[in-house]
Amino acid sequence: MSAKNTAVEAAEPSPGPIAAAEPSGSPADGAEPPPGPIDAAELRRRVAQLLAAYDPATTARADFLRAQFDAGLAWVHYPAGLGGLGAPRALQGVVTAELDAAGAPDNDPRRIGIGLGMAAPTILRYGTKDQQRRLLRPLWTGDEVWCQLFSEPGAGSDLAALATRAVYVPAAHPSEGHSADDAERAGGFGATARERGEPGEHGEPGEEAPRSGEWVIDGQKVWTSSAHVARWGILIARTDPDLPKHRGISYFICDMTDPGVEVRPLRQITGEAEFNEVFLTGVRIPDSHRLGAPGEGWRVAQTTLMNERVAIGGGSVPREHGMIGVAARTWRERPDLRTHDLHQRLLRLWVEAEAARYAGERLGQQLAIGQPGPEGSAMKLAFARLHQEVSGLEVELLGDEGLTYDDWTMRRPELVDFTGREAGYRYLRAKGNSIEGGTSEVLLNIIAERVLGLPPEPRTDKDAAWKDLPR
């Protein structure tokens, strides 16, 4: 899965079909349109071409990844020109297998999980062509790391209550668009940006007037993983406090190098500081860095969150992948630690992990034939529970060794590794799995209300203007 994300609100309307996260099918210009339908054989041919031109043994890692992206072999279901070929998502496995066999480097998904799992699908769906062209390539290659500026001290599960303000300031000379300074900060996707619209829902991408002016952001975000290494952050902020809380939010791409962005490490129970507090003081974001229409931020954010769940669920992984594999290995290697009690408990968890693996595979097959089910949320829940139970069992199994920890030194890691390090670390880190990306309680509410159709809890906070809500 990608590393983590933020809260999902229980009682909101469904964010739309999962299929909307699939490619729009309209290749971005500048890309080589595929000659015919892309099937597995065609993909193998293209991988061979790539490998012939860029021998992994002699090509620098970054160069290889950029070439892979340009060949449309990064994520084959993305449009041509944006790292894909408009091929079925399920065919990515063919590419990955071929590249792995050839010893090609990967883009270290653990380091860039938020970019891959959350920012990219949102940019694909709501971004302007300029935003897509500028951002997706370095996002995928890992040249630019992303973070997610969603949660706030007062807005976790109730993310829509967020208080970070974004105030629009028109350009001094609107007709001239941005200053050269802005354009540079925008990294080339500022001055000529045009709204792309929403494929699938609103027909063809619409034309929008050139964007101008900027937004001034003030507020505080918290639990922001990877903010200390991120180049960009996906940010939601309140643009209209007079509207009910879900309606006055807009979605931005925040330049983490802006002088108004201050990132302070927040140490966690593992001893490390994977996440941060982020203070935003007078941060200026050009209007061309807005994703989706003003006031539509909540809907855009739902795409971000929904896609993460799809990314978790849609996978096909080998047997004993992840935490259960780690525990099974320990069991096999350490006959001295075995007891009847632990044996039965390990077997029970193994069965659950295997059933969850089949469920993930089944979900992937549903997605591949365009029949996404609601099982995506179930996958994250199962994943969190299994991670926690299996890692807890492993600590107990290790006995004397389970009483020790590898290292409490405060560090600011660059990547998140749920199954790395030692058992104690895995046990503690797994505690976050049922909190990050929407807590398990909130996900159960979503299943109860959206999947089972049970009536929601009575709410008093949905229709009042945000500014009138008690805080």
Place this chain on the structure above:
Amino acid sequence: MTHQAPTQPPQEGAGSAHLLYSEQEEDLRAAVRALLADRCPPETVLAHAEGGRAYDTALWQALGAEMGTAGLLVPEQLGGAGGSAREAAVVLEELGRAVSPVPYLTSAVIATQALLSCVGAMADANTDSGEQPRAAAETAADAEVAVELLAALASGERVGVLAVPLSSAPGSASAVTVRADAHAALTGQIAGVADALAADVLLVPADGPDGVGLYAVETSAPKAARLRLDPSTPLDLTRTLARISLDAMSARRVAGPGGAEAAIARALLTGAGLLASEQLGLAEWCLTQTVRYTKERHQFGRPVGSFQALKHRMAALWLDLVSARAAARAAADALATGDRDAPVAVAVAQAHTARVAVRAAQECVQLHGGIGMTWEHPAHLYLKRAKSDEIALGTPGRHQEVLARLIDLPAPTG
């Protein structure tokens, strides 16, 4: 300080345990709790953990020596406060509630109980007409050392630690890894010993010329170069662990063959039984804090504790605590009265309370949301203590295995 023993029920076996707290026990609790509230708030515990010291010496002085809790298990004529395991259990509940970094369980309970057994062995030997005069003299000499050490531990002036791995379970013999020569010089290693770094005296089980003995090693002795303590990094930030290495280190014997094994077994049984009270106190803190936080924390325009999904979770935890408290009390009472059902009561208390404590700490983290995952919030100190306590003195699974034998529910064969 003296404590009157609670009204004691007849020593009859299962079913007759006295499970309430006496007035004296409640007074003791109030005193310990007030001291800890003042001297051991969560910030202090965290600062202590980060400071890398073996234990909070000032707190130990106040709690163990000045309040006299270090001597609760020791009769007054041996320099103690003449209390019982029931009162020591109350102290441990409070220490668990505050995850206090003091060597109470290791010194005032386990090591003290081992020494008490050694002294008791002498009393038995005196009445045992069958013993050889030489052996009787040796036993008497051993006991003299034990009496001296017991007084030092009971006064809280010195810290003693039984040198066995923290994971050692009562009722399942652990390997002896140290040898003693005829001059009581010890050689060998023991890993994973809790509070060894805090100890003035280590009680080391060792294979001697005529069998397993228990030997006292002074950590500040002139020959201390022959003793090495290598700290390991513990999961539980409030209890240190170390590997003890002895190289012909001089020692004094406190118990010989037979007596030593009985002393170790009794010490581990008492430790495991009273650990349940520490786990109970820990779990109670977790529930209390979680209830408090979920009443205050608002999301969706209401306290998150008003969502039934969370209410039921906390109510279920409370139910777990009801039985955990009763089981912990039953173990403490059985140990206090010398009930022959004590091994069963201890195994039940450990198998049950250890899991309740882990669950309470896990729920505490989860129901706090993101803040529960931070270093700054004390929840993690409790989670780490609870998880370590689950392994300490035998995992629940080990205790269930012991229980299977005791209550005749054998495992399937073949």
